[in-house]
Amino acid sequence: MTETVTFYIDGQAYQVAKGTNLVDAAKMHDIDIPVFCYHPKLKPVGMCRMCLVELGSLSVNRETGEVERDEHGEPVFRWFPRLQTACTQVVTDGLAVRTTTEAVVQGRNSILEFLLTSHPLDCPVCDKGGECPLQNLTMGYGPGESRFLIDDKIRLDKHVPLGELIYLDRERCIQCARCTRFCDEIVGDDVLAFHERGRRLQIVTISDPPFDTKFSGNTTDICPVGALTTADFRFGARPWELQEEATICPHCPVGCNLSAGTRLDRDAGGKKIIKRIMPRQNEWVNEIWICDKGRFGHHHTRAEGRLEQPMLKQNGAWVPIDWPAAYDLVAAKLRQYGDSLGVLAGPSLSNEDLWELRKLAGLVASEPKLGVWPAAMTGGDLVAQVGVGSGTMLRAVGPETAILVIASDFEEEAPIWWLQVKQAADRGAAVVVANARPTKLDRYARAVVRYRYGEAVSVLNGFAAQALKDKSLTGKLSESRVAGLSQLRAALKGVKPAFGDAGRMLLSAENLIIFAGGEGLSVAQHRELMQAAANLLILTGRAGRANSGLVAVWPGANMQGAYDLGYSAEATQALLDTPPRMWIIGAANPVAEDARAARAITGAEFVVATSLFMTPTSEAADLVLPRQSFAEREGTFTNGMRRVQRFYTVQGIIGDSLPDWKIFAAIGERLNGPKARISAGAVMKDITAHVPAYAQASYPRLAQVERQFPLVGGDDLYYGGTAYFNLSGLGLAIPPVAEDGSAQLEVRPVTVDAPASTDADLSLIPVRVLYDRDVLFEPSRLMHHRVPPPSVELNQADAERLGIADGDRVAVEGDGYQITATARVDGRAPAGYALLPVRLSSTPAPTTPAACTVRKIGE
């Protein structure tokens, strides 16, 4: 247990953990000490002086060492002569604070009067009006009128773009430095700073691109005034008009909790639409942060071109049909082709959708092939075995925890995890990054391990061999609990422990979290990587513990859910090897993303796709069914750490679109399947009954909340910022099998396939970038300037050999694909490899490593 200390606020004694900041300590006991510059997630700086209080300490008799008491027996305090800043004070035993005396009231009043001398008081036209800490604190503590001479007011620029996403109003800024400190301390992108000093102090950025960080939107949440506003929301609506709805980000496996500010909007024909996306607090997941993709990537929910009716291809032309006809047609085709059916589930299908799709396929095939898309990573079943244990909280891990990030460009693939791992490193966690090329996390890693693409497994095997040498780590393992242990021991005997320093760091910490991406690996190789990670965790006894375990950095929001419900990338591979005659494709765009999949799908006899838009995949289908986006419906996603989280209906429905689960269930009814459920919650009830891991994940359970610290929103706007208080559920973390002490675990020796040598010039490595042209992101036009043009990264030596310079147009070709792109020679690509960011063009490219040639083409 942490040590507690007793301190006094206005004469009342309170207890709090030793070392707590005074403002936080008061807040924990629901006492407000008003602040502007202080933020519970940032280090204190004592700049704004709003938190002035009287500080004192217990008066102790020097001879006896006893606390002095007055005639009533109350303790006597000695007070410092002047007001002090509470935010720079750590609570110690016997500390006393007075927050309501005349001096304190006057101090606050004067600070507010000073702050308001240069503030424009344009609240009626300010986006922050209505949720503004300065407004609130002025009402609470400030003077009713100003003595300031308006002629002496400093007039500064308004509408200053800090990049394309965030606007700065220089007049409104009160120089609290929350934004600069957020960028510096939390993100590590030191792209905002103060310029000049005194009354001329101003926020500036000259980074390129301006305000160059993936987390810029968060500065608007913690800005205590209307100085920073987003391009997405400024002048969009007043905060008090908005109805906040709880939802989950559909873009990546982190599963950030979001709050969608919605209203009935004139521009949308009176429909309820999303006006802005804000973070919703979940200290287990995203804390109070979200990345810019999550914040600004919601425009697909109401973009032009959303499908509104089922569309049937007849003689090459699209004809709208009604839903019953569509259901009948699919049912008839399933009867016809049921024995040769392929299912592809996209990364943003909810668990309910996946469940109904699986049930539907099961009606016509005894062992339906349930594939996921993108099929670049696998091993969700291993995550279910040795995933992170109950009570895992990234924001709390420190020196007792080691974190290995392997085969992932972490910031691009899971920005908020990146942010949390970066901060864990700042707190002393041993972060080790293993990848074939440099990534941004290297900067914060205690050790960096380089391997050749395809040989990631050898890194993990090296660590495992090192662990085997340490009997204190592996001595207690028994063959009865861990199947395959002796084979693994035997296989690792021949492996030389490599990367000694990194291994020691990872193995000496109490906990070990492994984030495994899929960069540079085929599906089969990725299976081996995941198995090697599971081996390491089981061997070292790290499996099934809090803040320990395996996490897959999936290319999508709900791929872990797909694995938990029986889908896999191996099934996709099998389907592509022997293409079926009929496909059901749910919310995926394989035709645009992968040349091989495109061939397999276009060659089929009947393809039905659910989609938001007419994508290349929809174009290749025979029947396209309009699905609802995450905003129009309820459902659940399982994030990469296996936390099942609910999202709620946020906005009005577009056209006749339906949620995927309803579509699949209705088709099932026509095949004599069970009657369709009436709600997503009822579907989840079926899942809880049939999928043991999800037994507890009922909708009421997922909606449970608990008191979280720091407090945000509402009356605590001034404290934690405008992130939303979570009223709608923190979700449920599914414990891994390994957490059950009696459960049987399995290890299996894995070997490295030597990379196949080919005659081709280069090996093409698909890499993921955050800002891509995915169907869920492309419609967010304000982000387009951040989406890079199609490019391919080459090593300097390869580029010289091929006569290619940075910026040249090149053709990248291989078996069955050809892409034109801009060459980048920036020192990131290892020799012999061409890195191809995926989902940047609509020309299909391989989604797993492949041979390629690259040549320069004319302008």
Place this chain on the structure above:
Amino acid sequence: MLAEKYADRIEKIFSKYPDKRSAIMDLLYLAQEEYGWLSGDALEEVAALVDVDPTQAHSIAGFYTMYSEKPKGKYWFQVCTDLPCALRGADDFYQALCEYLGVEDGGTTEDGLFTVEQVMCLAACDRAPMMQCNFHYHENLDLDKVKALVEQLRQEAAAAQGE
């Protein structure tokens, strides 16, 4: 480029500090010495040397008054006009200097040679009027002395140009 031209000096500067980032102020002085002022390009160059975002270099250059983010004359006269210096006639001296050079307060001569500027205390009150010229002190000044200095600097500049 600073990195090539002053490789040794930069190496020496780095050796004084526990990490690269701490060397930024010394390097900003070096850049200012080389280019006369800190342009956006110069800030970027220094930021790249110490591996921070250019914004941070910009911020530091903005905070400290001895960095200049505006073009300056070849010779930068900083005259202290704080109270103790003013009591010894620094104010009048500054006026006279401006008139002699034909520039406004803070201005640069047409030939681009001289910039004049009033600054806060330079810690030489007892020898006022005084000024810095490119960070070298000139003390106990009067107009004649400064005229001589200006003349000498003009000749130096002309000679340098002739080379």
